[in-house]
Amino acid sequence: MNLRIVARQLSVVAWLIGLTMLFSISAAWPEIGGQSEFEDHGFWALLASMVVCGITGLMLRMASGESNSTLYRKEAMAVVGLSWVLATVLGGLPFYFAEVIYTSVDGREIPMGIADCLFESQSGFSTTGATVLTDIENHKWVPRSILFWRSSTHFLGGLGIIVLFVAILGQGSAGKALMRAEMPGPSKEGSQERMQHAAWNFAAIYCVLNLILTIILYLEGMTWFQAICHAFGTMATGGFSTLNASLGGFNSKTIEYTVIVFMILAGTNFTLIYLLTLGKFKKLVTDPEWRTYVGILAVATALVIIVGIFESHDFDPQDKLTAVPEFELAFRDGLFQVVSIMTTTGYCTADFDLWNNFSRGLLVVLMFIGGCAGSTGGGMKVIRIILFTKILGREVEHSYHPSVVRHIRLAGEPVTDQNIPHNILVYVGLIGAIIVTSWLALTWIELDQTWIEAGHPTHNKLIDSGTAVCATLHNIGPGLGIVGATRNYAPFSDSAKLLFTLLMMLGRLELFAVLVLVMPSFWRD
Template structure:
């Protein structure tokens, strides 16, 4: 019962999004559009402008269909119906819950890992692109700048992690405690699975990456912060915001030595207005400040606990705000959060709630000015 309730809670991201689209946003008028913009920042893909109610209903159908397909795929790979259902629900919600103590690594199956990778990638896509794909507009997906950046980051992260593991030439410790030889198939499976799981903020694990080289760990932390695509159940800052922030930085650097040049900032074919620039920078800085506050607060709350070192507090803060789950050190892939004090657990719950619901969206909803007619 506890497992099922946890999985249904993880799926609340999908449910909340659908209810928000169907029941709340249409009644808010202009305010609803502003809230939608916060939840799905950045330019919309050309041709993806469906009605909110139609999108929400179709979104539910898409997620139910994908869940059923993944359940059948897991069953084909040898998982029991219960395990297949639980992991499918957890994957599409990017929740990372598992019925196994060793998480996905507990099955010791390369096929199960590959199936999970495929559906984690889908779950972290912008739902608008999934909607477009089901309508036959496949070209829109590749034309989307965020999606291309998403695939690029997944590829680069996977390559760096795999190369660092190959260069280390040491065995890979799985989440069940066994040590796999560092053969190319094993390294590819473990490296790519971890990269996809962290980038999508799903948090499934198959290996103890606490023992991996520093380069691999650094990439994992960066992928935690960046997260998945906007308009998905993934956490993190979101790829479109990071991409916009990077483009804004380059634009400002150009203005510093070529002040007379006026070059509009574009993502794809869409111009980025000053309001969106400011909102993007504010959000990125806000998440970094929240991460710092989270890490500092944990250090204070656990000041007498030797298990809460800097690495543990920092990655616990990132992992909860970005809704990944596992971090490093004493909250790593084979560790848990059970040793934290009650006060720290409540604080971590708050960080998870803020990260899951998008902090700016929550703040906007409780702002009286948002509810005034515009």
């Protein structure tokens, strides 16, 4: 392991994070952020964080010496994993320096501790959108400049620090390893030029869609501050909002339908979006992953509406707040939450904890599926679900036709690379092992008192803990019960928050880039 070249690349990551904090500082001024007075505590917190980022980057660069060695696969994986550890620590500094208040107990305002800051930072970079903040509309507790930084971590996480790294710096042959960790899912290998070109295309499309959505949301009634933050949260499939009630706080069906469209785009493979810009519309409708993705969204929405919402809600035919027929409200709530959960965005417009068990269970299933490979969505990815079902079907056939040799086919083409089925099975097995282990660990380290103080029955602890693990591992945010649509992760202990932080990182980097960091053999020459 060439630690010098790893330190050199990490120095650039530290400087990039510090540089992006500069944009959040602008939100401390009234004409930018929209608040009544200059927010000095947010300003100085971000400035101090920038200084720490600069010093950290300088120290890493000095430790690297004049190393110009080639970045091989092992070093690339180390850069990926350590970059997200470094980003989590540096990204949490503004919350810590600003002494952000995350909750109050018996009238006492409780500032964010180290575990809270790491949790909130990783939640942003991993585009999970889970939060420990209980009142983000109270800007004495949470300055707007810090809120803007919080949403900016979504933008950076969605773009992918390492994708940006590859696109700008052109990291040689290791670009493939970096891109595979940042844009996961089964894919064919490509040349260095193709991988760097793909990174540029990804970055350009992502930034343009953010810009378009920002303008549309502003025209639909949001302030520029709100529009930018929610565009970052949507296109990154993150879910951080500027309102306590999330997007539901705007009470606008126009905004909700707009965000639905862009969430679906964010969960689509960006390669397909690029082909659409070239006029190759047929590529979209013939892509098996995208057809399955849209099909699951349609079927799940129909099931939630027919089986779920109408059974668990007593809709007013003419709702006084929205003045819409019962079916339209049911359709909008059902469609929004299905798209939000499956794309792992996590925005909420309805309290789905009030839905019946079938609908809530269906949402949990969608947490596992996630978006398409090559998108900003989390989860296991649709393409893996497709291949996994085909692998199971082939194994069932082998039980009664053991001599038959049959390739798995995708879009009519055989999958001849036998590493792909093996990798799919290993990945699914690892996901299952991590969920079970984390679930049991959480039920052990988190006391029943957490549920009692939060006003939830302790017999829901198993379900709530399970969905909290799934929601953080698959980068979704809200779960059920104590972490439901109207709740957050504030009640949990520091130990649980650190566990969630690790799970969010594992989910964002598709397991291996983080797991290798704890293997001694990985660090040997």
